[in-house]
Amino acid sequence: MEKAVVSKNCGRPVMLILPHAGYRYSGNTAAAGFRTIGAPDKSSIDPNLIVLLGPSHYKAFRGCSIISVDYFKTPLGRVKLSRRIAQRLLSDTLFKEYPSAFEQEHSIEILLPFLQRIFGDRLSGDIQILPILVGELDNGDAERSASTIISALAGSRPLFIISSDFTHYGPDFGYMPFSNVGGETALKLKELDNGAINFILKKDIAGFSDYIEKTGITICGRNPIKIALAMPLAGFRAERVSYDTSGSATGDYTNSVSYASIVYCGAVRGIEEYGKNPHSLTADDKRFLLKAARDNIVSWLDRGRGIRFFPAAIPPGCMVKRGAFVTLKNSGGLRGCIGNIFGDRPLIQIVLDCSYNAAFKDPRFKPLRPEELKRTVIEISLLTVPARVISVEEILIGRDGLIIERGMHRGLLLPPVAVEQRWDRDTLLSQACLKAGLPPHAWKERSTTIYRFQAVVFSEEDTR
Structure with missing residues (x-):
């Protein structure tokens, strides 16, 4: 990282696309991308959440997978995960939890030491990470996934990191759109990769998907990239920071993988709104x-x-x-x-x-x-994004409203209800179950899902 060329043409980075091969092959390219957000032990941005989206190489599934653990551990120490936000994502059926998908997966873990070199002990303190593995999805799924992620990040200052290599060329990968002839292979690979990168720089998800369909280009992180292209960025500017191939490292293009670092600068729309919501x-x-x-x-x-x-x-x-x-x-x-x-x-x-x-x-x-309207007072409650409850100890009377779900049953109680009725936590949970048409003890059963949310309530009486 200390040797990486620093790019300062873009502005304030909010999203990076980085490679995930062995450091011998893609380390310099990844380092150049990471240098846009800081140097060893010195970050130039101040996120409190780093969202990492990587492709699932070893388990096939549709949509995205989270993992409910407290931390990852590398030789440089522990990295804290945000279980709270991960659980919020499960409100969308495109998001599941497949722990086995993470067991062998390298696309996210290989990037963690870079982050640890930049942010140091903060990654076990005030900065958390949110790892998401991405399976198969179409453009509509990608847009929906992006929207769900944005909605879940209430109150966060996120940095997005998308993990992907580019063209996997040669007989080992079953992809040879042209013959490996002399020194032309490197130029042809760069031309092929540039076609995809140009759509990425324009944030053109339709063009990117069409290019993949047309060329068959073997970009392993194409689906995480689609989610990135669907992210609502305001005033964005994108820059390719670095490009390389494994063939240039080995001197042999019989089989070669391409790598690129791309940075997006600007602002993520929606997070500030939800972060301030409802205040x-x-x-x-x-x-x-x-x-x-x-x-x-x-x-x-x-x-x-x-x-x-x-x-x-x-x-x-x-x-x-x-x-x-x-x-x-x-x-x-x-x-x-x-x-x-x-x-x-x-x-x-x-x-x-x-x-x-x-x-x-x-x-x-x-x-x-009509005769009732004059004596009717209107009250509006603005809600935060519901968060899945891991432990009922999280629930605070007066602050949290509850949603209870099981199958087709759903019940909701707003935060003021427990205060007005003088309920304790267990009574609130039982009453929410009854509201859902479930037995009052259903909240204790594993098949029942509990969400909590906050609200700011204002009424016509406040404005008189």
Whole structure:
């Protein structure tokens, strides 16, 4: 790393694509990429989470795999893993846990000593890693995976590292798009790799996938790269930092593997929003949402249809995708409550939909009547991304709401409920099970999944 050429043309790195072969072959290329984020014992960026995506070479599966362990260990010491964020990813069925996939896999572990040289003891302290092995997926899966990862990184300052080698050429790899003739092989390999790299630099997932289909190029980390290309980067600039082949190291191109280091600079969209969620809303944003909810209910009562907004009239904070519930209270008692847990649409749309459903479609109540509206108070709860509970000791009364799931059963209780009802933790868990249509002790059984989340609640009473 000390000998690597330093590139400073890009800006602030947020994502790297790096090789994972033996250090003799790809070490210099990887070092050049790592030098964009620092030098030995001196980092130039300050992440608190490093997300590593590598291909699964030894186990076939669709989607992505996490692993629930506390740390990895290398000759340089321990590296702490983020089990909390890994468990969040399991809310998407594309993410599973295949521990056996990690047993022989080298695509992630070979990069860890580089990170340890840069960040030192921080990797066993305030910086955690999130290793993800990627199996087979199409472009739609890649985009969905990227969205799920972004949603799970609430409150994080991430660095993304994508592990991949490029063309695997020769009879050992069963790929010979051209004959190994004299000194032309190196030039032809570089031309072949450049075709793929050019699409990567443009962040063109469709072009990259089409190029793979057209050429058959043997890029082992093509699927982690697809997820990288689907990441929402704002103001990005990409640069190829280094390129090499194993043939140049051995002097023999009969069989050769290509390596490239690529750096993306810019900002990852969505993480800042989720990281601030739900505290990033201003007082004006909250008033806007509460008024929109009431006006929407009035419109349905008076005209039989909801309200709409011109996009320019909606505050930016109300366009962020985030989970929310709308609660109606009448004389202090519940009159309706409907929500969207995972925030798959802009917040304003969720508030409009949920205000209608809370007023007219909550199966526990009759539809709201016009004469009730004046004495009805509207309350909105903005949710953080649900995190899977590893131990019930994580659950804090007053801070956490719960989601209980088993099969087709799901029950949710918002954070204030336990305080209002004066429940302890076990009672909260039991009541969430009952809400899901399960026995009250179901939370103790392994087939039941528990998620916790936080909420910031604001109501019309707060703005009067």
